[in-house]
Amino acid sequence: MSLFLATLLFGLFLALLGAVLLWNNSSVGSTARALPRSRRGAWLFFGAGAVWFVWRLSRLTESDLIFFQTPPPVMFGFG
Known part of the structure; x- marks a missing residue:
């Protein structure tokens, strides 16, 4: 994998993640707000x-x- 491809894939991943967070859905917003205080998320990360x-x-x-x-x-x- 070249450096260009790795950078491109990571950028596309971040753009997709940003699009999901900008999407005005109550379940996505509540999950994003609860993740820093989530015990399961803390153990996972x-x-x-x-x-x-x-x-x-x-x-x-x-x-x-x-x-x-x-x-x-x-x-x-x-x-």
């Missing part, structure tokens, strides 16, 4: 962020781990 972070740490090369010999302690310590 923070959980996905933690999984992504641990995945990124597990893919570190040896040159990135200058102070550590093995990545598992780092993964579990920061994850």
Whole structure:
């Protein structure tokens, strides 16, 4: 995937998300207002962020781990 295509797809995704939020529907508006205070949304987004972070740490090369010999302690310590 090229940088141009990745940028284009992300821009189209954001434009679509903006169009959905501008659409004057009561269910979309109530969901968007309730999402920051939603317990389920918090678990979903923070959980996905933690999984992504641990995945990124597990893919570190040896040159990135200058102070550590093995990545598992780092993964579990920061994850």
